[in-house]
Amino acid sequence: MPRPDDHTGTRIREQRKLARLTQRQLADRLPYSYSLLNQVECGAKPANLDFLAAVAKALRVDVTVLTGQPYVTELQQDRLAGLVRPIREALDLYDLGADGTLPETPAGRLVAGAEHLCSQVRATHLRSAARLLPATIADLTTAAWRTRSTELWQALASTYRTAHDIAVKLGYYDLGSVALDRMDWAAHRASDPCLAAVRQYMRALVYFREGEYAIGQRLVAVGHGIVGAAEQTREVVAVTGQLHLGASVIGARAGDQDAVDTHIAEAERCVRRTGDASEVHWLSFGPTNVALHRMSAAVEMRQYDDALTQARQIALPPSLxxxxxxxxxxxxxxxxxxxxxxxxxxxxxxxxxxxxxxxxxxxxxxxxxxxxxxxxxxxxxxxxxxxxxxxxx
Structure with missing residues (x-):
C-alpha cells in the first residue's frame, strides 16, 4: 500500500492549503501534471528533486519546508547528529578574536589540517571530517586573528567551505548557508579572488537546489566578474571553468539547452588551458569533471538515454x-x-x-x-x- 514519501507529500499538501491553492491551481504553476501532484500528495509516487524545487518555488517556500530535516533517524543511528551542534558553535566564533586559552600552533600544521579536512570530505569520510572540523575552525580562527596572515585567512576560508560541504551532505542547508557567509568573511580578509569566486559558485548551487535558477545564474556571473578581473593564472582559469560547469547544470535544471551547450563549451576551453587541475581548491576540475557535468546536465534535463550513452563512454581515472x-x-x-x-x-x-x-x-x-x-x-x-x-x- 502506498505510503507518504517521508511525509513530503503531506507537507506539500499542507503548504498548498496555507497558500489557499487547490491541487489544480498549484499544478497550473508547475511544469508537471496535475496527476503527478495528486500522486505525490497521496504518497503513490515519490517526489523527485526537480519536482520539489518547482513546488517550493511556486509556493514561495524553502525546499527544506517540504522535506524537513530528512535524515534525522539515520543521522542518529550513525551518531552524526551529535557532531552538528559543535560545528554550528564553531562557526559562531568568527568575530570573537583570538581565544587566549588556545596554544599557539605552527601555521604550517594548521594549513595542513585544513587540507586534510578537504581530502576527508572528497574521500566521503564525513564522520571523520565532522569530528575534526570544530577544533580546526577554532584553532584557525584564533591563529588568523593573532597573526593576520593571508595564508591562515585562506585556510580558514577553505575550512568554512568544508563546513558547508559537510552540512549540505547531511541535509543541514541552513547551516551550509551560514558556513558560506563565514567563507566570504575570511576570503575578504585573505584578499583572494579565487576563494571569493568559489564561494559564489557554492551559493549558486544553493539556489539550484531551491529552484531559483535565475539567481543561481546571476551568482555565477558575479563569480566570473571576480576572476575576470584577476591575473589569468592556471588557478584562476580552473575556477573559471568550474563556474561554467556549475552554470551548465543550473541551465539544465532550467531546461535551457543553449545555456548548457555554451557553458560546457567554455569549460572545455578552460580545461584545454589547465589540463587536469583537480588539486585547485579541491574542485576536481579537469577533462573527466567536464564529461561528468555534461552527463549530469543530460540527467537534469531528463535525457536519460543520452546520459546512459555518455556514462558508458566515461572512463573514471583511479585518481578521481x-x-x-x-x-x-x-x-x-x-x-x-x-x-x-x-x-x-x-x-x-x-x-x-x-x-x-x-x-x-x-x-x-x-x-x-x-x-x-x-x-x-x-x-x-x-x-x-x-x-x-x-x-x-
Missing part, C-alpha cells in the same frame, strides 16, 4: 575523488531506473554504496532512486529491501 565517483554512479543509477533498467540501476546504486556509504546514504539523488525502485517493484528483491531499510524507507 571518491565523492565525484559516487556522484557519477548515482546519476547513472537514476538514468537506468528512468529508462526501465531496474536491475542495472539496483546494481549501480549498490556500487555507489560500496564506494561511498556515507555520501550515498544521505544523497538526495540516491534516496530518490531507491524509493523509485521500491515504488516500481511489485516484489522487491532482498538487496533492494535492505537498501530501503538502510535509508529509512
Amino acid at each position: 575523488a571518491t565523492s565525484r565517483r559516487a556522484h557519477f554512479l548515482i546519476d547513472r543509477a537514476r538514468s537506468e531506473m528512468e529508462t526501465g533498467r531496474t536491475e542495472a540501476a539496483l546494481g549501480t546504486i549498490v556500487e555507489a554504496r560500496h564506494a561511498a556509504p556515507e555520501q550515498t546514504r544521505y544523497h538526495p539523488g540516491a534516496r530518490e532512486t531507491i524509493k523509485g525502485l521500491v515504488h516500481n517493484s511489485r516484489r522487491a528483491p532482498d538487496t533492494l529491501g535492505h537498501l530501503a531499510a538502510w535509508i529509512g524507507l
Whole structure:
C-alpha cells in the first residue's frame, strides 16, 4: 500500500492549503501534471528533486519546508547528529578574536589540517571530517586573528567551505548557508579572488537546489566578474571553468539547452588551458569533471538515454575523488531506473554504496532512486529491501 514519501507529500499538501491553492491551481504553476501532484500528495509516487524545487518555488517556500530535516533517524543511528551542534558553535566564533586559552600552533600544521579536512570530505569520510572540523575552525580562527596572515585567512576560508560541504551532505542547508557567509568573511580578509569566486559558485548551487535558477545564474556571473578581473593564472582559469560547469547544470535544471551547450563549451576551453587541475581548491576540475557535468546536465534535463550513452563512454581515472565517483554512479543509477533498467540501476546504486556509504546514504539523488525502485517493484528483491531499510524507507 502506498505510503507518504517521508511525509513530503503531506507537507506539500499542507503548504498548498496555507497558500489557499487547490491541487489544480498549484499544478497550473508547475511544469508537471496535475496527476503527478495528486500522486505525490497521496504518497503513490515519490517526489523527485526537480519536482520539489518547482513546488517550493511556486509556493514561495524553502525546499527544506517540504522535506524537513530528512535524515534525522539515520543521522542518529550513525551518531552524526551529535557532531552538528559543535560545528554550528564553531562557526559562531568568527568575530570573537583570538581565544587566549588556545596554544599557539605552527601555521604550517594548521594549513595542513585544513587540507586534510578537504581530502576527508572528497574521500566521503564525513564522520571523520565532522569530528575534526570544530577544533580546526577554532584553532584557525584564533591563529588568523593573532597573526593576520593571508595564508591562515585562506585556510580558514577553505575550512568554512568544508563546513558547508559537510552540512549540505547531511541535509543541514541552513547551516551550509551560514558556513558560506563565514567563507566570504575570511576570503575578504585573505584578499583572494579565487576563494571569493568559489564561494559564489557554492551559493549558486544553493539556489539550484531551491529552484531559483535565475539567481543561481546571476551568482555565477558575479563569480566570473571576480576572476575576470584577476591575473589569468592556471588557478584562476580552473575556477573559471568550474563556474561554467556549475552554470551548465543550473541551465539544465532550467531546461535551457543553449545555456548548457555554451557553458560546457567554455569549460572545455578552460580545461584545454589547465589540463587536469583537480588539486585547485579541491574542485576536481579537469577533462573527466567536464564529461561528468555534461552527463549530469543530460540527467537534469531528463535525457536519460543520452546520459546512459555518455556514462558508458566515461572512463573514471583511479585518481578521481571518491565523492565525484559516487556522484557519477548515482546519476547513472537514476538514468537506468528512468529508462526501465531496474536491475542495472539496483546494481549501480549498490556500487555507489560500496564506494561511498556515507555520501550515498544521505544523497538526495540516491534516496530518490531507491524509493523509485521500491515504488516500481511489485516484489522487491532482498538487496533492494535492505537498501530501503538502510535509508529509512
